Amino acid sequence: MLNRLLRKTHRKKVKNEQSSNEKNTLKESDIDANLENTINLFKSLYSYSDNQDVILRTIHIPGINKNAAIFFINTITNPMSIEDYIVSPLLQNNDATKQVEDIITVQSMKTNTRISDIVTHINNGNTALFVDGEKHAYLIGSSNFEGRAVEKTQNENVVKGPKEAFNEKAATNISLIRKKIKSESLVVESLIISKRSRNDLYIVYEKDLVDDKLLQNVKNRVNSLDVDAVQNLSLLEQHIEERKYSIFPTVLYTERPDRAASFIEDGYIVLLMDNSPDSLVLPATFWSFFHTSEEHYLRFPYGNFTRLLRIMALFITLFTSSVYVAVVTYHSEMVPPDLLLAIAATREKVPFPAAVEVFLMEFAFELIREAGLRVPSPIGPTIGIVGALILGQAAVQANIVSPIVVIIVALGGLSSFAIGDISMNFTVRIGRLLLLFAASFMGLFGLTALFTMGIFYMVSIKSFGVPYLSPLTPFYASSGDKIFRKVLQKEILRPGYVKPKDIKKR
């Protein structure tokens, strides 16, 4: 353990030394009071003549009679605000007594001396104002990144409940969450997590709920990242999860601000980033992948009916094809005679063993699914029709597969869509194939053996210290939102496994 840590820090050093040593030392220094020097420095930092969208404008402020320079990147700034609130007030100033702070009429302004900080601000779309003879720069908020507006959810659709989804702007996303939690204890911390691209990460939590240890754990893990760039949360998820080879996801990924907000209200931690139309929720349990937000929006019986359907769909997806293969090839005496004879009759002319037949069909189904996802949208419906109708029908007529197998595979495939979470969806689909292998090898014995191992594996997974199947086992005080939910009025406890500072919801 210690060894590995040492090696890690060592590696970090070597890397740092190799990469632009000079620039770094330069960045760590403060700016010069001489405007000319500063301008030259920034010109070289930003390769001014090559970089098309970097704008440098020198002006003379009449009132106080000083030269100044405005430095910004125009593709990520709002030109109107620069024009109206910075340039024109400066140029039109005639009052000699006024300070620069007072001349500029923009909302947010800071001063900073360190070059590295100034650069960060410019990169974030802010404008830097250098005034001759002053040893600091004015950093004026003017950022304006292009992005989508708030749109409807794409993946986690609901019929009843809010429809808005996160978009690629972290500021919008934070605003969407703040809209739901109007509390001063909601904290949005920001961290820079990558070396070169300097991506921001926002850690959102309620400070009087979240477990400090958990928060520290998350921060540590995020801070220990040693990468040049982490573009978005989907990539970050893979950096911070514990078991990278596991087929089970341990970080929840949701595009619904209402869902993220309700997790925050339970003492979870939510991560946001620019460029990610979604959020990461930590820690995640199996149940958080199994649930959707709609089940709480629907009335108690309807919500639980959906849950019942989903748990059945989960088991159908996992087991139909494997049980079919197991029973038909190993335990045919267990099938009711009528059904067995029907199966035997349809399989009479099929040239493959049952296991191969099911594999073929499963493979075809996954292909259709993947192709349907990648195909350009105008051709999409055609692929669906060709895949589902023609392929299935023709395969049966050509006696390549038996009609029962088509039913089995289609049922399993259809049910897999009921698991909404994309990661869990993959887990289930891969799990189904593994179980199918096990079943075709040793029938129900192999199937059960693999399933038992799967459960053993599942209970040993932990997401940020939280057991994967809690609160089912190990037991924690909670509202008992597992397979079924309780009446809203009885859900009075926050989940105990995230160890919230205040476990009672009222």
Add this chain to the structure above:
Amino acid sequence: MEQSKQLIGIKEYVAIALLMIGTKLTDDTPSIIFENVKNAGWMTPIINGLIAIIPIYFLMKVVTNYKSKNLAEVTDHLFGKFFSFLILLLLLAVGLSAVIIDTAIYTDIIGTMYFSKTPTIIIYGILMFVCAYGASRGFEQIGSVAWIVFPYLQGSLLLALILTIGQGNTAFLFPLFGPGTWEVVKESSLKLSIYADFLYLFLFYPYIKNSKVFKKGTWLSFILIVINMSISMACYVFLFDYQSIMQLNYPYHEVIRTITFGFMINMEALFLPFWLIASFVRFSIYLYVIAILFGHLFKIKHFEYLIPSLATSIVFLGMIPESPTFAIFNLRENLILIVSPLFFFLPCLMWLVAKLKGEYKNANKKKVG
């Protein structure tokens, strides 16, 4: 693997105890009992249960007297190094042979009832592979799995029993006392060791949340096991009558092959997976027990690493007897007879020694102090 050790709660503990001991009613234990007490076999678990209260009570007294010491450490403390080594070695030998015999039987059940052409080594290998994997996950994981699957296993057993009662005939229980009252009591007490596994449960004491949970859990699971055992044995008689049942090797499996439910003529596909899961979890627990004992005896701290090699050796030892159905049946019968007195007298002896050493007074003093 270096995860922080969490202590397990009452649900997990009861599930472990029930799976560890209650699963016996699905193997050949019932037929060993039926052999001598015939249709009064359902009384044996109750009579034995009444007798077994004594050793469990004494053991509970002794072990709960020490905080966070398991059975092995308590024995060390009470008997001194040498004698405790002998006793624990005996326990290990009994436990190991029980595991070997039991796994061989379960392999035989799977082999004869469901996979007649598959080589034994494959079935045995898979069985022990899964169990070793499960056991090496750690004790709390075993507990969690036990609790997850337990309700479904109990449910499937219940369904099987209800269907059995529906299709059986309660008159088969009569004459009530089978071979005679005295005979029943005598033969039953000889087979006291069906509950001997409770001894091993005391090895888990430090893993349980607190002594109250342990006490409550042990007694609760004890009662549940007695009820489960005697009801299912009664149900076996309902369905087969005593003459037939004495000839069956594995009554539970004959039951699930015989019962029908509506259009489902063959139900074993429904019950087999549940039974398999129960057996996997059961032997995971046993492997863990053996590993604890082994680790304690030979001073191996990370005993979890022993589990794979233990599992491998169990497979090869279990493969030795030929025609397992009979050979193992006899072995097991003998084992049961041998272990019974051990199970009864060891706890009493421990209690006596503790009493003579004045351990209880010390404990009281400590509390006062």
Add this chain to the structure above:
Amino acid sequence: MPIRKKLGRIIFSLLALLWLSGCWDQKEVEEQAYVIGIGIDKAEDQENRVKITYLISNPEAGATAQGGGSGEQPREIISFVADEFISSTNLANSVIAKQITYDLLRMIAVSEEFARDEQFIRWIYDATKAMEIKRDIKFLVTKEDTATFFQTNNPILETRPHEYFEKILNTGFNNGTIPKSELNQFFRITEADADLFLGIYSSSEKERRQQSGEDPHQITAGEFQFEGETNTTQFIGSAVFKEGQMIDSLTIEETRLAILLNPTLKPGFFLGTLPDPFDETYRIVIRVENNGPLKVDMKLKSGTPNIDVIVPLTIEVLSNHSMTDYPKDAEKRNKLKKSIQESLTKKIEDLIRKTQEEYKTEPFGWSLIARKKFSTLSEWENFDWMKTYPDMNTNVSVQIKLGKFGRQSDLPRIEEIRD
């Protein structure tokens, strides 16, 4: 990490190897020939061998699904002499292409000749050895050779054999014309060595003999006369087994009464006929249903053992050819009740007498009730039910509750119509 990786690879390749080489018990459904029924006959002039008949179902027959469906025969029948019916599958496979399996075995048929043989019990116990044979399969006795029985049996509507047998045996039991005869019951009763076992009695040949007497319910298999374009097989009455050997056969009526008197069976309702108390030329049709549980009271310990049986029945009178006015006339109803009671009691007493005198034990499962009177097995075995039963005093009383008189209870007066 590298060790783990290597280990993973080894395990993976082992698993792959297993998967490729494994599948020992794998058998594809379409590669098997499903035996629905086994017939066992005496082999001619060979003492220690038997003649086995297989009724094999063809899954393709009658299938409308794509991929199946053809004009093939619904069944295949093969008879041959073998040592027993466990290894005989191998012999049969020299003729039949697909692997023969007992997975769908629903019944074992035995010819009457073989069932009456002393050696029969030795062969039938083979069924407990074979793994695939379930204990709940049907057990039936055929009047002729089972080979002939299976071959002559040619149901027209239910072409799939398992469907045909399942349906006809089920209806038969519901109507009380045949007993519920399962193999495990046969073994249990034989092992308990106290009661008689009733097996299904069947025949595929109509007997030339004229229908005996006035009551159509006094017949056994082969004696039902019918005409038309249908199957010739009939399942009527029961074969009586004592100590694993067939000793006699019961008629429909006796079978019904035996079911009625058996406290462990839960029969539905029977239809039956009795002479009309008001006009001897006609018979009334009655629908008999158990009205509450059978009460069997035994005094076994002191003196001559005594059995009191109370049979509570609900009777519905469904036909009224004498056109008597029951609904309005309480006295006539009473007379009817009494007459039914008398004739039923007489029938039951006759049957009990027959079991006591001829069979020396009963098929009613009464020994199970008697067992409750003993506290240990040795006492019960010393009592020896089979020895003591013939000398017991039995009192039967039938308690009748008249139910409805058909859908329309009233009938026009015959005198008025013929006026």
